[in-house]
Amino acid sequence: MKFRVERDVLAEAVTWVARGLPARPPVPVLAGVLLEAADDGTLTLSAFDYEVSARISVPAEVSQSGTVLVLGRLLADISRNLPNQPVEVTAEGSKVQVTCGSSRFALLQMPAQEYPTLPSSPEGSGSIDGSLFTQAVQQVQVAADRGDTLPILTGVRVEVEGETITLLATDRYRLAMRELAWSPNAADASHVALIPARTLSDTAKALGAAGSIDVAFGGAAGGDGLVGFEAGQRRTTTRLLDGEYPKVAKIFPTSSETEAVIDTHALTEAVKRVALVAERNTPVRLRFGDGQVAIEAGTGDDAQASEAVEATVQGPELEIAFNPGYLLDGLGALGTTFARMSFTAPLKPAMITGQESADAEVDTTYRYVLQPVRLAG
Template sequence: MDRDALAAAVAAVGPGMPNRPPVPTLGGILIRAADGSVSMSGFDYEVSACATVTGTVAESGAVLVSGRLLTEITKTLPLHPVELFDDGSALHIECEQARFSLPLMPVEDYPDLPAAAAARGSVDRADFAAAVAQVAVAAGRDDTLPMLTGMTVEFHPDFIRLVATDRFRIAVRELDWVAEQSGSTLLAPARALVDTTKVLTGERVEISTGTAQSVLGLRTAHDHHTIRLLDLPYAPYQRYLTVRHPARARLRTAAVVEAVRRVALLSQGTRILLSFTESSVRLAAGDVAQGRAEHVLPCEYSGDPMTVAFNPRYLLDGLTTVRTPAVDVALDGPRRGAAIRPADDESTPNRQWYFVMPVRLPE
């Protein structure tokens, strides 16, 4: 079989393999050969991954080998066709003059992969992966609050809405899709969704759900992944979509990202001050004792002059998800949340929001 196709298939199984498997078999990749194709599967009871590559199959069968070792081996193989065969005790891998053998693990000990049956619809693969990455920045990382580590996925007739929040910020993104079923909502682990969408291939992704919506399925022409869903309530967010902000600033996206990164060097990770006036914004951080940084940027601003403080990382997370040349920052005073949005053309409806709470300044 083709060396690059094999390496890509093995890499695609990565999200389904645990970093520290509780039992050796869960750290393995299940290889099945039949009918002119070879499939690679990984499963850790939370995420499953299966990738298929075409090849000449002389004899059908299945073997289970170390996923970590197989991944490392396929990365280093020469750019020549690869042959796989087993002798009952080891899997042999041959590529030009390179030869490897991996001991087999019992296939019967490997768990069955979950099935995701009910197709919801399909979406552009690149757009979906980008949207997941944009929203995931706001997901919580504290496993003691599992509800906040998830990403809400809403299926509407014409679009999907993705939402994540850690209580300090909320990210929302909408994208078009072709729906077969709509009108439902689920909560998926954000990190698993990011890792899985990174390795998807092809042009479109079919989205499905399993029995009682316990798993989310993502299928492309050559890959099939499932993610176990979180059986938890969804974090409320809808009221933030309709909040009116009396002040608004428009800035060049690249310039403000660079300025925030520069000034944040002296923020000690706590806060960065943005002071808005009619035609400029002054970014400042630090103090006389520890060192101070300032940077002034031109901007289009409407509203009363104000100074707002933000956590620099939270601010950067929102700004760096914007893909348009200009970004809008909508404000409602130093104690209420600000909205960061792409500065779209007036004829284009906004489909991305990032709400961030300010850091309270001393009275």
């Protein structure tokens, strides 16, 4: 095998494919990236860890077609640090020679014949705007569980009904839901998939800039189901999580007693400052009323902090406490100038939604529900 490729093209391709390589692969070959040079002038790079596959095709000057397997992270590091000149890659015996200007590297060939076959992507289901999809995934994945106690909660539930996609995630302490439009291949499209949140987030970030993403759902959320994503020459699949997602949509409040509209940035910065004195796992307290929200943390002999932020409050005065990290996650995911916080009672879940101005209509396409913390005493 022998081919020549532009440095930036190679570096970007290897970095994208190698981004999900396991740090401790179950078998050594899974640490590799497969390079396939074809006579039609195409270089295809692939990676697979039995859960997630990635493949990208780029143009190259192919002198001799062939396939080699080399350590992916090492090739990514090398390609990013090569001088800005064309790169020549040649397979010679048990080594792969990488030459760029006066830089020369000899990489050990791994046994390509032992590399597993990448799964085929399911049949295409529709397409979605890349930047919109990326924003929606980031808004929802903040609420997914990061532990291993309940693996099913580490996923994002994706439900498709016609032209609407609904993303849902929860870790039992908060719940995030985002609805957005897409272009299905069939008007009566109906799918449910439970996708690992971290993988979905990485995929959305990696493909979102492409403009449009083709999505392929491979059946129900369970068994050997796959979901595939494709943008340009980049293709990736991921295995779906197995299990029945809890029916958490009923947690969303349908009414409220007290509502407050607050500048999102001002509230975020105030909570950050006040939370500096909050010890681990201790809440910040928010008191709504009289045209403001008063934020406090710390009691008794502990360090204390307080700050007030202007707010438009409707309904009875209310005092409520939240985990500051969870509250900041929700505010940070809104993406709107103002936040609307809706409450039914101090110990009932509160809902955060966004709006572009203080008197604009509330945007319910993104909803973040947060379980309050019981105050001592």
